[in-house]
Amino acid sequence: MTPKTQEPSVEKVTSEEYKYGFVTDIEADSAPPGLNEDIIRFISHKKKEPQFLLEWRLKAYRQWLKMKTPEWAYVQYPPIDYQDIIYYSAPKAGPKSLDEVDPEILKTFEKLGVPMEERAMLAGVAVDAVFDSVSVGTTFKKKLGEMGVIFCSFSEAVHEHPELIEQYLGSVVPYNDNFYAALNSAVFTDGSFCYIPKGVRCPMELSTYFRINAAKTGQFERTLLIADEDAYVSYLEGCTAPMRDENQLHAAVVELVALKGAEIKYSTVQNWYPGDKDGKGGIYNFVTKRGACRGDSSKISWTQVETGSAITWKYPSCILQGDNSVGEFYSVAVVNNMQQADTGTKMIHLGKNTKSTIVSKGISAGKGQNTYRGLVRIQPAAENAHNYTQCDSLLMGDKCGAHTVPYIEVKNNTAKVGHEASTSKIGEDQIFYCQQRGLSKEDAVNLIVNGFCKEVFRKLPMEFAVEAQKLLSVSLEGSVG
C-alpha cells in the first residue's frame, strides 16, 4: 500500500521580529546629501588625508560617473538615487579611549553582545568597532603591537602607515573595478586595516563589528588586510543593523594580500536587516571582496554565512598568482521572505599547481531567490591547476527559487576541474521522522538545515560556528508550516 502524504503547507511566514532592531540616538556631524567632487574633498579634508588619497578618490569618482549599475545579477530593486544619500556622518567627539566613548554607543554594542572592555579580554578577541563609518574604540592594540601586528581603523592607518596604504590600496580591487567598488573608492569613510609582519602567526582571531546607524547613511567601508611572508591571520567579520523602513545601501570593499607562504582566513557572519516579510526596508549589500595569493604557497580562505540583507551581491574571490597557492570559498547563503541573494566566488588560476575549492550551500525559504554565481578560470600559464566545486541548494516550500550559474574557463589542458551540484527540497518525511523521535518541528528543521551546512560550519572558528547556527534557526523560524 502506498500512503500519500500531503504537500507541506508553507503559507506560514516568519513571525520573528528582527532581534537587533533598535536605533541609537547620536547627534551626527553629517555632510549634506548628494555626491560631487566637493563632497569628496569634504570627506578627505575632514579626515585630514594625504594628497595621494584625495587624488585617488577623485580618479575613482570620475571613473564612476562613466560607469553603469551592473545588471547581470539575478536581483531586482528600484533604482538608487545616489544624490539622496549622505556620504559622511560621524559622532562629533573623537574619542581616544574606551572611557571617552559615548555610553549610548557602548550600550548598543552591549545589546549586540559585542565583546568589549572585559568581555573583549575574556573572549580573547580584539575589536575594532566601526560605528557609523568612524572607529570608536580599538582594543588589544598593545599586545598585537608587541608582535608587530598592525590592527587599526583605516583612517588611523592612513596617518600612521601611509606608505603601506599607498602601496596596497587598490592593488587587488582597482578603483575602476566595478560600479560599486568605484563608488566606494571615491567616498569610503573608514574601515579596518591589518598588517601581519613576516613570519608572525597572529595569536588571536581579529574581529570587527560593523553596524549601520544614522538614517540614510550609506556605508562604504574599506578593509585592507596584508599578510607578509609566512604570516598567518584569522579575521572575523560580523554584522547586524537596526530596523529601518528605508533601504540602506552598503557597498564595502575588502582587499586581502597574501605574500609568499602566508595564510589568511577570512570569516563572515552577515546578519543585516533583511526587510520585513513583504520585503519592505532591508539592506542592499553590494560588496566587492577579493584576495590575492601573491606569493608562492600562499593561501586565502573565505568562509561566509549570509542570512541578512534584502539584497546580497557578493563574490569573495581569489587570484591565485603564486605557484602552489590555494584558494577556498565556503558559503552558506540563506534567503527567506522576499530576500534576494546573488553570491558566489571567482577563482582565477595564474600560477602553477594552484588549487581551489568551492563549497556553496544555498537555502531558500519563503519567496526568497538564491543564486550561486561562480567563475573558475584557468589561465594558460597555470600548469596542473585543480578546482573542485560543489553547489548544493535546499528549498523550503514551493514559492522560493534556487539558481546555479557556474562559469568555467580552462585555457590549460593540464587542469583538473570538477563541478558537482544538487538541489533538494526539505522533506516532510524528514521532518516527520525527527518528530516521531520526539523532536519539535522547529528543532527538526534546524537539525536538517545544520546538517546540510555542516561542511561550511566546520570551517568557521568555534564561537562563530555556534553564532551561525543560532542565526540560521532565527532566520528560518516559521518557514515550514
Place this chain on the structure above:
Amino acid sequence: MLIIKGLKARVEDKQILNGIDLTINPGEVHAIMGPNGSGKSTLAHVLSGRPGYEITGGEVTLDGKDLLSLSPEDRARAGVFLAFQYPVEIPGVNNTYFLKAALNAIRKSKGEEELDAIDFLELVKAKLKPLKMDELMLQRAVNEGFSGGEKKKNEILQMAVLEPKLGILDETDSGLDIDALKVVADGVNALRGKNRSFLVVTHYQRLLDYIVPDQVHVLAGGKIIKTGGKELALELEEKGYGWLTGEKVKA
C-alpha cells in the same frame, strides 16, 4: 494500555480505515497482517501522527491519554515509537547527535535531566552490542548510505535507546535477509517486557517465527476481519488471504 475504538481515516477522498477496534494490554505483542492495500501501514502512520491523513471517526488512547489530539512529537514523548518501513536519511546529521537530541527531548518532556555526551555515549554503546552493530555507524550521518539491513537495525537501536511504551514495527522485515531478520527480531525480543507493548505490521508470517505474537489480526478493507493466536499466521501463510476476504488476493 493502547485502546483503539472505531478508528476511521482517509487520505484525500479515499477512505482507508473503516472502523478499527483493538486493545493491546501491557506486555503484549500484536501482529497486524493483511493483503496489500488493506490499511496496515495507514494504521501505523495514523497512530504515530504522520501528516496527510484525516481522522474521520473513532478514538485512540494510550494509558488513558487521547493520542489523536497530540502532535507527532508529543505522541513520541508519550511513548509511541514507529520503526519506519523506509527509514529517512538526514545528510550531515551525526547519528549519535540525532539520537541524543531525541532522547533528551523526551527526557526533558518528562522533567528528567538531560544526558551529557559522555553518559549518552556509554548508554548507546551498551545498546549497540546485542544488535551486532558496528560502533562506526554512530559516526555516520543518520541513515545516509546505510544498507537496507543497517537502516532497520538503526531503527531498533533508536527504539532500544528511547525505550517506548508502544513499539510499532511497520513492515520491518521488508528487504531483510534472514541473518539481518534474526538480529532485528532478537533486538525486539530483548525489548519485550511487562510494561512494553508491540504492534507488528507485516505482510509475511516469516517475521512472526522470530517475534512470536500474542495475537494476530487480519486487516482487510480497513477493518479487522479475524483475530486469533499465533497459529493464525501459519494458517494465513498456507492459505493466503483469499479465504478470509472472499477475494482472489494471495499473500
